[in-house]
Amino acid sequence: MMMRKLTKFNHTMGFQITHSNKPKKVKPFSCPNNDDDDNGGTNGGSLIPDDVPGYASWLGKHPSALNMFDSITKEAKGKKVVVFLDYDGTLSPIVDDPDKAFMSAEMRMAVREVAKHFPTSIISGRRRERVKEFVQLSNVYYAGSHGLDIMAPPRAVKACDKKGNEGAFQPAKLFLPAIQEMSIELEDTIREIQGARIEDNKFCISVHYRQVPPKDHEMLKEKVKSLVGNRPNFRLTEGKMVLEVRPSIEWNKGDALNYLLDTLGFSNAKDVLPLYIGDDRTDEDAFKVIASRREGFPIIVSSIPKDTIAWFSLRDPSEVLAFLLRLAKWKKSEIHFYK
Numbered sequence: 543m544m545m546r547k548l549t550k551f552n553h554t555m556g557f558q559i560t561h562s563n564k565p566k567k568v569k570p571f572s573c574p575n576n577d578d579d580d581n582g583g584t585n586g587g588s589l590i591p592d593d594v595p596g597y598a599s600w601l602g603k604h605p606s607a608l609n610m611f612d613s614i615t616k617e618a619k620g621k622k623v624v625v626f627l628d629y630d631g632t633l634s635p636i637v638d639d640p641d642k643a644f645m646s647a648e649m650r651m652a653v654r655e656v657a658k659h660f661p662t663s664i665i666s667g668r669r670r671e672r673v674k675e676f677v678q679l680s681n682v683y684y685a686g687s688h689g690l691d692i693m694a695p696p697r698a699v700k701a702c703d704k705k706g707n708e709g710a711f712q713p714a715k716l717f718l719p720a721i722q723e724m725s726i727e728l729e730d731t732i733r734e735i736q737g738a739r740i741e742d743n744k745f746c747i748s749v750h751y752r753q754v755p756p757k758d759h760e761m762l763k764e765k766v767k768s769l770v771g772n773r774p775n776f777r778l779t780e781g782k783m784v785l786e787v788r789p790s791i792e793w794n795k796g797d798a799l800n801y802l803l804d805t806l807g808f809s810n811a812k813d814v815l816p817l818y819i820g821d822d823r824t825d826e827d828a829f830k831v832i833a834s835r836r837e838g839f840p841i842i843v844s845s846i847p848k849d850t851i852a853w854f855s856l857r858d859p860s861e862v863l864a865f866l867l868r869l870a871k872w873k874k875s876e877i878h879f880y881k
């Protein structure tokens with residue numbers, strides 16, 4: 543269905559699939575034994591994405607959003623574009639130490655420019671405050687913990703806690719004591735595993751194994767799965783060399799996207815065009831929402847072929863940067879044209 547729509551869209555727009563003019567050198571995969579992990583644009587080396595088996599034909603199904611740019615803006619003309627961005631692997635490269643996943647100054651400038659022209663939100667698995675520390679922008683909205691902690695526009699206050707977090711929408715708040723207990727149990731569970739670490743993301747907990755010797759990966763996963771399997775209040779999702787322990791409520795990045803569209807005042811708008819850029823499995827929930835709206839653009843960041851329902855792709859954060867800069871430039875030129 544999606545492919546049919548994409549094909550029709552390409553046809554209507556006279557679109558032609560080509561590779562982007564990006565520098566060819568990218569780095570080898572740091573973790574070759576994890577099928578789901580791509581290089582996130584960080585590792586130095588000689589692997590060329592076009593040489594990755596299956597990448598060229600995958601790109602045929604998920605064309606570069608840079609090559610599609612003119613078609614995207616043609617579709618966006620006169621509509622209200624709303625931008626949603628993931629953080630890790632999208633705005634910042636994947637690195638070994640989660641505390642060092644810094645965003646470049648160029649990327650910050652690009653996001654700031656985009657946010658000047660379009661309502662822009664960052665939806666991350668991390669705790670909301672942490673993402674804000676990394677991003678350091680006041681003109682974007684932040685959703686942390688995979689959308690379980692959303693700071694929406696002030697006029698759309700849906701929840702207010704007594705600790706002063708006025709305006710934050712936190713649908714899993716009642717789970718907080720249980721999450722804190724779970725965090726302690728997880729620490730105990732992984733204590734003996736070399737390189738394993740816990741990241742407390744407030745409404746969810748990440749168990750990182752990027753720095754765990756490969757021989758111990760399965761053992762770590764088994765231990766965490768068995769702990770979480772015994773706690774009906776929790777569920778487990780997997781990201782890039784990370785297990786994400788989340789409260790078992792039906793709420794994901796797709797729901798967060800809908801919530802933000804709603805609070806931004808676009809719930810009934812016919813001419814709204816959400817654009818979501820993300821690299822990880824949890825971003826697929828947001829892609830799904832856009833796909834079902836039949837308006838907007840789900841864009842995956844990946845330099846290896848992977849299963850996705852995103853229509854378009856960008857190879858790594860450097861292509862995300864190029865795309866965002868073009869988007870801001872396009873809007874500026876439009877404003878100038880109509881003046």
Ligand SMILES: O=P(O)(O)OC[C@H]1O[C@H](O[C@H]2O[C@H](CO)[C@@H](O)[C@H](O)[C@H]2O)[C@H](O)[C@@H](O)[C@@H]1O
Pocket residue numbers: 628629630631635636637638639640641643665666667668741743748750752781782783784786822824
């Ligand atoms: O939704 P996201 O913003 O993409 O968050 C997903 C996870 O991202 C972070 O982990 C990932 O990036 C780290 C830094 O590059 C990397 O070391 C790790 O292996 C990746 O999985 C974050 O630290 C996690 O808490 C998020 O769940």
